Amino acid sequence: MPKEDKYELRLYVAGQTPKxxxxxxxxxxxxxxxxxxxxxxxxxxxxxxxxLAEGDQIFAIPTLVRKVPEPIRKIIxxxxxxxxxxxxxxxxxxxxxxx
Amino acid sequence: MKxxxxxxxxxxxxxxxxxxEVTGGGFPKDRPTIVCGSAGCGKTLFGIQFLAKGIxxxxxxxVFMSFEESKTDLAQNVRSLGIDLEKLIADKKLRIxxxxxxxxxxxxxxxxDLEALxxxxxxxxxxxxxxxxxxxxxxxxxxxxxxxxxxxxxxRRLFRWLKEKGVTAVITGERGDKTLTxxxxxxxxxxxxxLLDFRVIxxxxxxxxxxxxxxxxxxxxxxxxxLIDENGISVLPITSLKLDHKIYKQIISTGLAEIDGxxxxxxxxxxxxxxxxxxxxxxxxxxxxYFTQESCRRNEQTLYFAFEESPEQLVRNVQSVGINxxxxxxxxxxxxxxxxxxLQGLEMHLLILYKMIEQYKPQTVIVDPISSLISIGTAGExxxxxxxxxxxxxxxxxxxxxxxxxxxxxxxxxxxxxNAISSLADTWxxxxxxxxxxxxxxxxxxxxxxxxxxxxxxxQFIITDKGIKLLGTKENSENNKKSK
Numbered sequence: 001m002p003k004e005d006k007y008e009l010r011l012y013v014a015g016q017t018p019k020x021x022x023x024x025x026x027x028x029x030x031x032x033x034x035x036x037x038x039x040x041x042x043x044x045x046x047x048x049x050x051x052l053a054e055g056d057q058i059f060a061i062p063t064l065v066r067k068v069p070e071p072i073r074k075i076i077x078x079x080x081x082x083x084x085x086x087x088x089x090x091x092x093x094x095x096x097x098x099x
Numbered sequence: 100m101k102x103x104x105x106x107x108x109x110x111x112x113x114x115x116x117x118x119x120e121v122t123g124g125g126f127p128k129d130r131p132t133i134v135c136g137s138a139g140c141g142k143t144l145f146g147i148q149f150l151a152k153g154i155x156x157x158x159x160x161x162v163f164m165s166f167e168e169s170k171t172d173l174a175q176n177v178r179s180l181g182i183d184l185e186k187l188i189a190d191k192k193l194r195i196x197x198x199x200x201x202x203x204x205x206x207x208x209x210x211x212d213l214e215a216l217x218x219x220x221x222x223x224x225x226x227x228x229x230x231x232x233x234x235x236x237x238x239x240x241x242x243x244x245x246x247x248x249x250x251x252x253x254x255r256r257l258f259r260w261l262k263e264k265g266v267t268a269v270i271t272g273e274r275g276d277k278t279l280t281x282x283x284x285x286x287x288x289x290x291x292x293x294l295l296d297f298r299v300i301x302x303x304x305x306x307x308x309x310x311x312x313x314x315x316x317x318x319x320x321x322x323x324x325x326l327i328d329e330n331g332i333s334v335l336p337i338t339s340l341k342l343d344h345k346i347y348k349q350i351i352s353t354g355l356a357e358i359d360g361x362x363x364x365x366x367x368x369x370x371x372x373x374x375x376x377x378x379x380x381x382x383x384x385x386x387x388x389y390f391t392q393e394s395c396r397r398n399e400q401t402l403y404f405a406f407e408e409s410p411e412q413l414v415r416n417v418q419s420v421g422i423n424x425x426x427x428x429x430x431x432x433x434x435x436x437x438x439x440x441x442l443q444g445l446e447m448h449l450l451i452l453y454k455m456i457e458q459y460k461p462q463t464v465i466v467d468p469i470s471s472l473i474s475i476g477t478a479g480e481x482x483x484x485x486x487x488x489x490x491x492x493x494x495x496x497x498x499x500x501x502x503x504x505x506x507x508x509x510x511x512x513x514x515x516x517x518n519a520i521s522s523l524a525d526t527w528x529x530x531x532x533x534x535x536x537x538x539x540x541x542x543x544x545x546x547x548x549x550x551x552x553x554x555x556x557x558x559q560f561i562i563t564d565k566g567i568k569l570l571g572t573k574e575n576s577e578n579n580k581k582s583k
Contacts, residue, residue: 014214022209046215050222053215057199060244061214071204076244078209088206 007031007039007089008068012053014046014061019078023062026079030086034094064089108316111231111267114152115145116454117334121319122291122310129265131258131288135272135280136295141306141327142271143168144177145295146233148331149269151182154192159230162223162266163195166239170195180331194223200243207245213253217260224266232261232268238282255287279311290314296322305444308334324446326454335450345370345496351397354389357569361545363552367526371549372489372499374469374521377530381541382562383502384408386528387467388417388424389567390500395427399462399498402455403435406471410435421566434459440471448472449484453491464492469501469520489523525549531557543569 011027013020024043031039046053046061056065060076066089075088086093110124119125126132126149134145150161165173173195174184187193196219224232237254244250261268270288272280279285285292292311297304307322325334350366352359353373359366367373373390375383387403394401405413413435414424427433436455440448449472456464466472469485492499501524503517521527527546532539543560545553559570 012215014218017214019210019212026209046218050218053219053222054196058215059198059200059213059219059240060211060216062211063215073204073206075206075208077207077211080209084206084208088208 005038006068007035007066007091009039009041009089010056010065010067011041011043012046012056012058012061012063012065013043017061020062022078022080023064026082027064027085030079030082030091034086034091066090110316112152112157114149114156115332115334116330117323117325118308121308121323121334122313123317126267126269127290127313127316128267129262130290131261131268131270132291132293133270133272133280133285133288134293134295135274135285137274137297140274140295140297141325141332142295143173143235144180144327145332146235146269146271147173147177147182147184148180150193150231150233151177151184151187151331153231154187160192160227161194161231161233162220162227162229163193163233163235164220164223164237165195165197165235166237167235169197169199180329182331191227194227194229196220196223198240200240202243205243211246212249213240213257216253217257220257221264224264230266232266233271234268235271236273237270238272238280238284241282251282254282254284258287285312291316295325305446307446324444324450326447326450328451328454330454333450333454335446335453345494347371347496351498352393353386354391354393355386355567357567358386358389358543361554361558362526362548367548368550370493370496370498371525372492372501372523373526373528374501374503374524375528375530376503376505376517376521378505378532381530381532382560382567383504383530384413384467385417385420385422385562385567386530387465387500387502388413388422390498391433391463391465392422392424392427394463394498395424395432397462398432400459401427401433401463401465402459402461403433403465403467404452405435405437405467406440407468409437413437419564420562421564434461445472445484449488452488456491456495456497461497463498463500465500467500467502468504470504470517485520486523489520521546 009027011024027041031041044052062078064075064079066073073088073090075085079085109128110126111128112119112125113122134142136142146163150163153159153161177184184193184195188195198216223229240250241247270284272284275281279292279294291313294309294311296307296309306325306327308325309322310318310320323334325332347369349369350364351369352366375386377383391401391403408416410428414428417424424433428435472485489499501520503520505517526548529544529546531542533542541560542557544557561568561570
């Protein structure tokens with residue numbers, strides 16, 4: 001698989017808040033639908049690792065960071081709007097009827 | 100946990116010279132204070148100084164959360180002021196967290212909060228045990244986030260959180276059109292709001308500070324001039340005008356026996372102020388130099404503020420009339436400070452005067468000429484400032500000697516400001532330069548001298564390479580004419 005097709009995502013949360021749970025649920029769903037087999041999601045809980053917030057310049061919770069492919073993109077919020085998330089991550093959606 | 104005292108509002112030193120006096124002790128302890136002002140007014144430096152002095156003077160570590168400048172930029176900007184941020188960081192006394200956000204790389208969808216910012220701040224505070232926090236400038240977030248409603252409620256929560264955390268915080272804000280800060284932060288923080296102002300009047304930049312609000316505390320309500328120099332920010336607290344300064348009975352010499360002889364007590368009172376007025380070239384500086392020399396001979400620390408000549412030039416020029424100030428300059432008994440009047444605003448000059456007086460603790464201060472200061476401000480404010488300066492010198496019991504340049508027309512035509520100073524001066528000498536028989540004759544007149552009798556006749560004098568020589572009274576000057 002060419003490297004540029006691989007998506008490395010990070011989801012920053014602060015404990016098990018409803019917003020964070022929703023965000024994780026949403027992004028997992030979108031990835032399964034559109035990026036099957038070529039993505040990884042790492043969940044970082046800032047309550048456990050507060051020092052990591054500075055490195056990725058996180059100020060809002062939840063924040064999804066696309067580390068790869070570059071450039072870095074960030075989406076803040078519970079990711080409830082699928083279209084915006086896909087556009088934000090620059091993922092070409094797979095049309096439903098093709099599946 | 101917190102101490103509650105019945106009458107004293109707990110305050111914390113601001114680290115800014117003069118501001119503790121103005122606020123009656125400093126910022127409210129463990130509460131947020133807003134410092135607002137337009138771009139370039141010194142907000143960031145204000146915050147840095149608050150932290151740096153907190154570390155150096157009170158050993159209270161601090162966190163600086165920057166929403167605008169990077170760590171490197173901040174360190175560079177304050178290095179010239181003698182603040183070494185890198186060292187403070189290495190010593191674990193300071194933490195700088197630069198919150199960066201690139202509008203173009205952020206997308207928003209659904210609900211969120213700023214919990215991560217709280218976590219970052221908390222982490223920074225805990226890691227060094229910070230007591231002081233600066234947020235500079237949190238309103239920048241409004242440029243990075245669309246959802247202003249969330250942002251507002253989160254900032255409100257942040258201020259509450261800071262209070263609960265027990266840290267004293269300074270939050271800077273950009274001046275808005277109708278509100279003090281662009282986003283109306285002052286509504287969230289109601290304890291202490293300080294406004295910094297930077298304006299240009301007659302092409303001269305002046306900086307002012309005003310305490311807009313200080314709940315539960317008395318504070319000065321005036322606008323206070325402040326200065327940014329190599330020692331950072333300092334505010335000029337204005338001493339109240341009271342006439343209860345120390346009074347001396349001791350008599351000191353003016354530096355010239357012949358002039359001392361014109362006063363019934365053979366000199367002037369210690370701690371009094373002397374004003375010498377005269378048009379150009381009437382030997383005002385020479386008189387001032389006599390006074391300087393005499394003061395140094397009494398082994399007093401002497402400060403000479405020269406607004407027209409450089410120190411070397413002054414020393415050289417008065418040497419030509421037999422006054423040698425060199426040894427005193429070398430032994431540092433005499434400090435000559437020269438500056439161009441138009442270089443900065445009146446307040447700045449006065450602040451420099453004030454600071455040097457604090458630094459050197461002189462017994463004698465010479466301002467030559469004080470009229471240079473008059474030319475750079477508007478009449479009313481100049482007057483007030485000079486009154487304050489004279490007041491300060493009086494309170495400290497410093498011998499003051501001012502020269503003032505007047506126009507040829509003589510005493511009647513003098514402007515109001517000179518009149519104002521002359522009413523504050525204890526001794527007033529007027530020098531003249533009148534045309535007589537096709538030659539210029541210098542004359543000397545004691546206009547007043549409080550608390551003693553004095554010669555009332557106008558006396559003529561000449562300047563030789565040995566110095567000033569008073570000519571005799573009328574009969575003598577008649578003789579003088581004949582001999583010529």
